Structures are given as structure tokens and as C-alpha cells.
Amino acid sequence: MRTLRVAIAGLGGVGRATAELLLSRRARYRHIHGADVRLVAACGSQSGLSDEEGLEADRLQRLENGLTGPDFIAASGADILIEAGPSDFRTGGPGLAYIGSSLSAGRDTIVISKGALIHSGRRLRDLARDSGAYLKLSGAAAAALPTIDLVEHSLKGCEVLEVEGILNATTNYLLDAMTTRGIGFDEALLEAQQGGFAEADPRNDTEGWDTACKLLILANFALDADLTMADVAVEGIQSVTADRINAWRREGLVPKLVGSLKRSDNKFRAEVGIKAYPPADAFANVHGKGKAIRITTDAMGETIAIGSGREPLATAGAALKDLEHILTARIPKTRPE
Ligand SMILES: NC(=O)c1ccc[n+]([C@@H]2O[C@H](COP(=O)([O-])OP(=O)(O)OC[C@H]3O[C@@H](n4cnc5c(N)ncnc54)[C@H](OP(=O)(O)O)[C@@H]3O)[C@@H](O)[C@H]2O)c1
Numbered sequence: 482m483r484t485l486r487v488a489i490a491g492l493g494g495v496g497r498a499t500a501e502l503l504l505s506r507r508a509r510y511r512h513i514h515g516a517d518v519r520l521v522a523a524c525g526s527q528s529g530l531s532d533e534e535g536l537e538a539d540r541l542q543r544l545e546n547g548l549t550g551p552d553f554i555a556a557s558g559a560d561i562l563i564e565a566g567p568s569d570f571r572t573g574g575p576g577l578a579y580i581g582s583s584l585s586a587g588r589d590t591i592v593i594s595k596g597a598l599i600h601s602g603r604r605l606r607d608l609a610r611d612s613g614a615y616l617k618l619s620g621a622a623a624a625a626l627p628t629i630d631l632v633e634h635s636l637k638g639c640e641v642l643e644v645e646g647i648l649n650a651t652t653n654y655l656l657d658a659m660t661t662r663g664i665g666f667d668e669a670l671l672e673a674q675q676g677g678f679a680e681a682d683p684r685n686d687t688e689g690w691d692t693a694c695k696l697l698i699l700a701n702f703a704l705d706a707d708l709t710m711a712d713v714a715v716e717g718i719q720s721v722t723a724d725r726i727n728a729w730r731r732e733g734l735v736p737k738l739v740g741s742l743k744r745s746d747n748k749f750r751a752e753v754g755i756k757a758y759p760p761a762d763a764f765a766n767v768h769g770k771g772k773a774i775r776i777t778t779d780a781m782g783e784t785i786a787i788g789s790g791r792e793p794l795a796t797a798g799a800a801l802k803d804l805e806h807i808l809t810a811r812i813p814k815t816r817p818e
């Protein structure tokens with residue numbers, strides 16, 4: 482039985498859900514992967530806890546001040562880092578230092594926040610390549626909706642020609658509510674905020690930045706593009722009026738905020754904006770907090786995935802899918818005698 486030590490940096494809703502799900506799956510990791518997976522460290526911005534024998538869920542309620550930061554994670558002896566801190570694509574956020582230090586040390590790293598991947602994606606990819614560490618990103622790339630995995634596993638070997646994605650659940654909810662129930666943007670937003678799935682400051686979602694981040698992560702990490710935020714034309718939904726919604730309804734079209742990539746001359750053009758779909762299109766039927774992706778390839782035609790899940794559990798599930806990919810790759814299968 483191989484022992485694998487995991488640390489989690491960032492203990493908000495997603496970090497805690499990830500810790501709990503990981504601990505609840507320990508028997509599975511033993512049985513399927515032959516791995517004794519231990520949570521040896523966890524921290525927030527001010528406090529944390531570590532124990533090389535492994536932490537249990539109840540101990541995460543009693544963090545100790547001062548136990549935090551990339552050096553704290555390194556000292557815990559973790560083999561794998563799961564980073565779940567705040568996202569800030571303009572500065573890279575606190576995740577940048579954790580991810581950089583982890584990859585430099587050759588530690589396999591599962592990233593859930595998007596900021597560092599946008600701010601310093603190329604450097605982080607180079608660090609992972611040079612140290613041989615895995616850098617896994619499902620939680621940052623639309624989480625429960627498979628995006629990177631579709632390209633890297635299901636469509637392996639194909640050339641991706643075009644991608645379209647409804648990548649942000651909040652904006653899909655807002656546009657869906659405005660279209661199907663005829664309510665205004667402000668009313669729909671208040672409803673989403675009261676339901677706890679739109680931020681008090683919703684601009685990162687409504688102005689299209691979150692969709693742009695996920696699109697860039699997919700483009701750069703799965704399709705080997707080299708795009709920055711400056712390369713993406715970004716339009717949000719914040720100024721969609723009732724008149725515009727009514728015009729789409731009259732034409733029998735359903736508006737969606739979509740991130741898209743188009744290959745031409747071996748480069749990708751990226752944009753985020755509203756597209757309106759006829760009712761028979763799969764995208765027109767993605768309702769509420771749903772997400773979807775359509776990938777067109779040279780050999781396998783069009784592939785569509787539609788997915789969503791209850792947050793923060795769904796994002797925790799995506800990060801731990803990455804963990805299982807790492808366990809499969811790192812632990813050699815032994816053949817029964
Ligand atoms: N929520 C979702 O449904 C969802 C889905 C996909 C991806 N994500 C991404 O997942 C990440 C976490 O989301 P969340 O909802 O859990 O956010 P959150 O509740 O705001 O939690 C963020 C956590 O990061 C911690 N943190 C801040 N600075 C830190 C530092 N320097 N070192 C260690 N920890 C630090 C905070 O610590 P303190 O508590 O001490 O301030 C807090 O525990 C975000 O990047 C988000 O974009 C979220």
C-alpha cells in the first residue's frame with residue numbers, strides 16, 4: 482500500500498467540501514488504487530493544521546493561527562497540493578505562490594482557482610514540465626462540466642477546430658430567467674444572490690470575465706494555445722434589456738453567454754459574447770445553472786457535453802477526479818500472482 486500525502490490550501494466552501502469528500506473516499510482509494518491517501522495539511526489565509534498521520538474532518542474546525550503559506554505546505558511533507566484559494570486573474574492571487582512553490586518542488590498540483598492560471602499560465606506549465614509534476618485543472622475549467630478531460634481523453638488525437646461553451650452557471654441562470662419568465666436583469670440577479678449562487682459583486686460573472694478565464698484555461702492548457710486576456714474580446718450580459726430579450730423571443734431564438742474558440746491558420750481566435758440559438762439546438766435547452774460545451778474536431782465531428790452539479794460538492798468532485806487521474810498515473814498496477 483503506497484502512502485500519498487495531500488495538502489489543501491484555501492479552506493472556504495470549496496476547500497472544505499474537497500477535504501470532506503477526500504476523507505469520505507479513503508476506502509475507495511485503498512481498494513481501487515492501492516493508496517493510503519492522507520490529508521496531512523490544510524490552511525486558510527491566517528491559520529491551518531498539519532499532521533503527518535492524517536487529519537480527520539472534525540479537526541478542520543480547530544485551526545491554529547500562523548500555520549499557513551507555501552512554506553507551511555512544503556514542511557507538511559505533502560506529495561500533492563490541492564489549491565482552492567480566491568481567484569484573481571489580474572494579480573494571480575494567493576494561489577500563484579502556492580502553485581509555483583509546489584510545482585518547483587515537483588509536487589503534483591491540483592488547481593481549483595483560476596487567477597494564477599491566467600496570470601502566469603505559461604510559467605506554471607514550464608515549471609510542471611521541468612519538475613515532472615502533474616498540473617491538473619478540472620476544478621478551474623468549469624468543474625463538473627468536463628472540458629479539458631474531453632479534449633485530453635475522449636477526443637485524444639483529434640485536431641480541435643472549434644469550441645463553444647456555456648461556461649458560467651450564474652449568467653446562464655440570469656439569461657434563462659429573463660427569457661423564460663420575462664423578469665428583468667436586476668430582479669433575476671437579486672434572486673440569484675438570495676439563492677447564494679451569485680456574488681454580492683457579480684461583475685466577474687455578469688461582465689463575462691469568469692467565462693473568459695475558463696475559455697483561456699481550456700485554450701492554453703488543453704489546446705496549447707498561447708492566449709492572454711488581451712486576446713479575448715469579452716462581452717457580458719449586464720446591459721441586456723427587456724427589449725432585446727423580447728426581440729430574441731419574437732425571432733424564436735434563445736440567448737446564451739458563450740465563450741468560443743475558432744482555429745484558423747493554426748491559431749485560435751477567442752471571444753466571449755451573447756449568441757442566440759434556435760430552440761432545437763442543444764444549447765437552447767441548457768436551463769438554470771446548467772453549463773455545456775460543444776467541441777468540433779477534424780475526425781470525430783461534433784461532441785456536446787452538458788453538466789452541472791450542486792456546489793461546492795461538484796467542484797470538489799472535479800478536483801478529486803484529477804486526484805484519481807494522478808493516483809492512476811503514479812501507482813503502478815500490480816498483477817495478481
Ligand atoms: N464556489 C464554487 O462553486 C466554485 C466553483 C469552481 C471554482 N471555484 C473557485 O474555487 C476557489 C474557492 O472558492 P470558494 O467558494 O471556496 O471561495 P471562498 O469561500 O472565498 O474561500 C477562499 C478560501 O481561500 C482562503 N485564502 C485566502 N487567502 C489565502 C492564503 N493566502 N492562503 C491560504 N488560503 C487563503 C480563504 O481563507 P480565509 O477563510 O482565512 O479568508 C478562504 O478559506 C475560488 O478560486 C473559486 O473561483 C469555486
